[in-house]
Amino acid sequence: MEYGPGAYGLPGRHESFWMETTTKTSHPPLPGDLETDVTVLGGGIAGITTAVLLKRAGYAVTLIEADRIARGVTGRTTAKITSLHRLIYAELIDRFGSGQAQQYADANQAAIETIASFVREYDIPCDFVRKPAYTYAESEESRDLVMAEADAARSLGLPATFVEDLPLPARTYGAVRFADQAQFHPLKYLLHLASLIPGDGSQIFEKTRALEVQDGGGRCAVRTENGIVMSRAVVLATHYPFYDSPGFYFARMEPSRSYVLGVRIDEPFPEGMFINAESPAHSWRSQPDEGGELVLVGGMEHRSGENVDTREHYRNLEAYARSVYPVRSVDYHWSTQDYITNDGVPYIGPLADGHENVYIATGFRKWGMTNGTAAATIITDMIRGRANPWTEVYAPNRFKPAASARRFLVHNIEVAEKYIGGVISRPAGDLGDVQPGEGKILMIEGEKTGVFRDREGRVHAVNPTCTHLGCVAAWNSAEETWDCPCHGSRYDADGKVIHGPAVKDLKPRGG
Ligand code: FES
Numbered sequence: 001m002e003y004g005p006g007a008y009g010l011p012g013r014h015e016s017f018w019m020e021t022t023t024k025t026s027h028p029p030l031p032g033d034l035e036t037d038v039t040v041l042g043g044g045i046a047g048i049t050t051a052v053l054l055k056r057a058g059y060a061v062t063l064i065e066a067d068r069i070a071r072g073v074t075g076r077t078t079a080k081i082t083s084l085h086r087l088i089y090a091e092l093i094d095r096f097g098s099g100q101a102q103q104y105a106d107a108n109q110a111a112i113e114t115i116a117s118f119v120r121e122y123d124i125p126c127d128f129v130r131k132p133a134y135t136y137a138e139s140e141e142s143r144d145l146v147m148a149e150a151d152a153a154r155s156l157g158l159p160a161t162f163v164e165d166l167p168l169p170a171r172t173y174g175a176v177r178f179a180d181q182a183q184f185h186p187l188k189y190l191l192h193l194a195s196l197i198p199g200d201g202s203q204i205f206e207k208t209r210a211l212e213v214q215d216g217g218g219r220c221a222v223r224t225e226n227g228i229v230m231s232r233a234v235v236l237a238t239h240y241p242f243y244d245s246p247g248f249y250f251a252r253m254e255p256s257r258s259y260v261l262g263v264r265i266d267e268p269f270p271e272g273m274f275i276n277a278e279s280p281a282h283s284w285r286s287q288p289d290e291g292g293e294l295v296l297v298g299g300m301e302h303r304s305g306e307n308v309d310t311r312e313h314y315r316n317l318e319a320y321a322r323s324v325y326p327v328r329s330v331d332y333h334w335s336t337q338d339y340i341t342n343d344g345v346p347y348i349g350p351l352a353d354g355h356e357n358v359y360i361a362t363g364f365r366k367w368g369m370t371n372g373t374a375a376a377t378i379i380t381d382m383i384r385g386r387a388n389p390w391t392e393v394y395a396p397n398r399f400k401p402a403a404s405a406r407r408f409l410v411h412n413i414e415v416a417e418k419y420i421g422g423v424i425s426r427p428a429g430d431l432g433d434v435q436p437g438e439g440k441i442l443m444i445e446g447e448k449t450g451v452f453r454d455r456e457g458r459v460h461a462v463n464p465t466c467t468h469l470g471c472v473a474a475w476n477s478a479e480e481t482w483d484c485p486c487h488g489s490r491y492d493a494d495g496k497v498i499h500g501p502a503v504k505d506l507k508p509r510g511g
Contacts, residue, residue, distance in 0.1 A: 010314050010478060011330035016076045017262045017287065017294060020332075022187040025068050025194070030205040030226040036062040037201075038383060039222050039231040041210050043069030045186070045368055046361040047237030048194050049114075049376035051202070057384055060201030062229055063194075064222070066209040066238075070190045072499070073239050076336035077368060078260060078283055078298045080273045081115055082133040082181035083108035083158060085367045087145055087277055088344065090152035092393075095343065098156070100393035104345065105156040107390040111373035112182055118193060119184070126188035127288060133273045136166050136175035142277040143173040149277075150176040167270030168284065170324045175274075183273055183285055186369065210242070211503050215358050233383050236360045237375070240339055240488060241351065242501040252347075253339040253363050255304035255488025259313045262287075262294045262332030265325045269295050282320060294331065297321040301366075304337055305485025310478035335479060337488055337499065338366045348375045348394035349382065359383070360396055431459065439475030439482075439493070449509045450475065450482055452493045462495040467504040482506065 013020070040051045043065035051063045063069070083105060092101035119128045137143045146162065153160035159179040166172050197204055205226075212223040213234055220234045236242070240253070258281065269286035276282045281299035288294075297320070300313040314333050321327050341347060341363035348371075351358040359382065361375035374390065381388035392398075431451065434440050439452040441464055450464035450473065464473045464482060471486035481498065482491040490499035495506030 010311055010333055011318055012262065012332045014333060016260075016334040017289070017296070017332050018077075018079070018185060018187040019071060019075045021185070021289065022070075022191055024071070025191065025204075025206065027065075027069070027198075027204040027206040030064060030208040030224055030229070032227040033229070034062065034227065035230045036060050036203075037231060038062070038233045038235065039064065039220065039229045040235045040237060041065075041222065042072075042235075042237035042239060043194070043204070043206070044072050044074035044237060044239065045190060045372035046364075046375045047235065048190050048197070049373050050235050050237060050361075050379055051197050051204075052118075052193050053376055053380040054383065055197060055200070055202045057380065059383070061197065062202070062231070063197060063204045064208050064210055064224060064229065065204070065206045066500070067498075068206050069194055069204065070187050073336055073338060074186055074190060074368065074372070076260070076334055077186055078285055078296050079186040079369060080133060080181070080183055080283075080285060080367075081112050081369045082178060082273065082367075083112065083370060084133040084135055084153070084160075084176065084178040084181065085365070086135050086275055086281070087149045089156060089158070090145070090148045091344070093152055093155075096345075096393060101152075102156050103390040103393040105153070105158050107374040107378070107394075108367075108370040109158065110377070111370035114373050114377060115184070115189070115369070116182065119189065122192060122196070124189055124192040126184045126186075126192065128182060128184040128189070130180055130182050131272055131285075133178045133181040133275075134163075134166060134175045135275055135277050136168070136170075137173040138170070138276045138278050138282070140173050146174055146176050146277055153178070166274065167272060168274055168324065170282075177272075181273065183287075185287065209497075209503060210238070213358060215355055218357065220357050233357045233359065235379055235383075236351070236358065236362075237372075238500055239362065240501045241360045241362055242503055253341050253487070255337055255485075256301050256340055256366075257304045257310070257313075257335055257337045257483075258299055258301040258366065259317050259335045260296055260298040260333070261314070261317055261321060261330055262296055263321055263325075263330050264291065264293075264328040265295055266328055267325075269293055275299075291331070295321075295325070303485060304488045304490075305474040305476075305483045310335070310476050314478060337490070338368065339363045339488065340365050343398075346371050346375065346394055347396035348378050349391060349396050351396065353397060434459070437477070437480075439477065439480070441472070441475070444509070447509065448472070450495075450506070452480065454493070460493040461509040462491070463507040463509055465506070466502060467497075467506060468500075468502040473506070 150162035283298040466484040473482035489502035
């Protein structure tokens with residue numbers, strides 16, 4: 001077993017393979033106030049693809065990113081380009097009817113071809129390759145679900161079959177197989193697409209956090225740290241819509257973290273991309289690299305801010321990988337976060353009634369390569385005033401009591417009781433108990449205090465009350481961050497925001 005310099009005995013380098021094998025961009029910060037046609041907030045797959053499509057349609061676009069483009073969630077994906085989203089179609093037909101299930105199927109199948117056509121048209125060297133995708137049953141009980149998924153998907157015209165055997169050496173009980181799906185290196189693809197944005201009135205600004213959006217009378221103003229951007233329309237592709245008050249998105253989605261290992265095995269990885277039907281997820285794909293072939297094993301999801309010793313998830317994932325393959329080495333480990341809506345379908349479209357010029361794209365449920373590309377197509381059509389056939393299933397203003405009311409209520413009662421009061425982050429112990437590499441909530445001088453002791457023994461102390469809506473953040477031991485369980489805001493050890501919806505840092509304690 002090889003362990004690299006990862007924190008506190010975790011295997012391999014603590015870095016996304018995609019990020020390590022591409023160069024960080026260096027676009028300037030917003031220099032001050034400006035006017036543009038459309039403002040796109042967020043430099044992941046949804047934001048960059050939207051900006052490219054709008055620019056091709058003749059708009060002047062300003063893309064604004066709080067950090068560096070393609071370094072957020074898109075930089076940590078497993079990058080499967082597929083319309084097979086574990087098990088979804090049987091459920092969609094049941095909940096939404098076959099008409100809207102068809103929209104979801106068509107939008108995601110079309111997204112595969114949109115990506116393929118960009119790769120072809122711009123000759124993007126991004127390891128794009130067609131592969132089948134599988135969702136397999138790990139237990140006998142799931143076999144019927146997988147069969148039903150194959151039937152449901154086929155009824156929607158998707159390239160689905162049920163197969164008895166998998167080329168993976170895991171014990172399985174059949175799988176649904178989608179032919180002609182794809183995978184790629186997501187950052188090589190996105191950075192190339194992003195290079196098409198600057199020029200002819202369009203531009204990218206990085207290291208510029210948006211703080212507020214105001215709209216009315218056909219004009220939108222985005223207030224950022226560095227100036228105000230005025231435009232006809234704003235696209236919130238920030239993963240979570242930080243400007244959410246009109247839509248109450250904070251109550252309609254939950255944040256979920258998951259984990260990825262990059263491992264080496266001594267045999268060629270089989271042809272395909274794989275994921276199980278059960279929880280927790282076990283996801284597989286391979287990626288060519290200088291060392292030959294890296295195998296990406298992912299999954300072990302949980303709600304953000306829960307299961308506080310997050311290192312355990314990496315260890316469980318490694319144990320699972322070793323139960324399937326004799327793993328020669330673990331070269332990388334990284335984690336990611338995504339949002340899941342109450343009914344499992346993303347929100348794509350106008351933010352809320354009365355806010356028709358502000359668009360959102362969020363809640364991709366870990367299938368962001370196709371849902372993010374579909375979002376770009378839908379929102380571009382909306383801004384251009386063109387009809388789009390997939391808008392209904394994704395409409396953010398849908399509310400289907402049968403589909404989402406129960407989860408909506410349960411979720412909000414949980415949020416109110418567990419997190420705002422900080423039940424899962426009750427203070428325990430005193431400063432002397434906090435070991436190097438450990439983070440804890442303590443009561444210091446009568447105040448709830450988030451304390452982290454680094455490897456050099458220095459103490460970092462913050463007020464752990466999340467600056468978004470006041471839940472109590474929990475320490476994430478694997479990533480060394482404060483994570484809010486309510487809506488997924490994340491802060492570094494000193495309280496600096498690294499992931500919204502929060503836009504303000506945690507307050508320091510004792511400083
Ligand atoms: Fe909303 Fe923390 S992210 S309260």
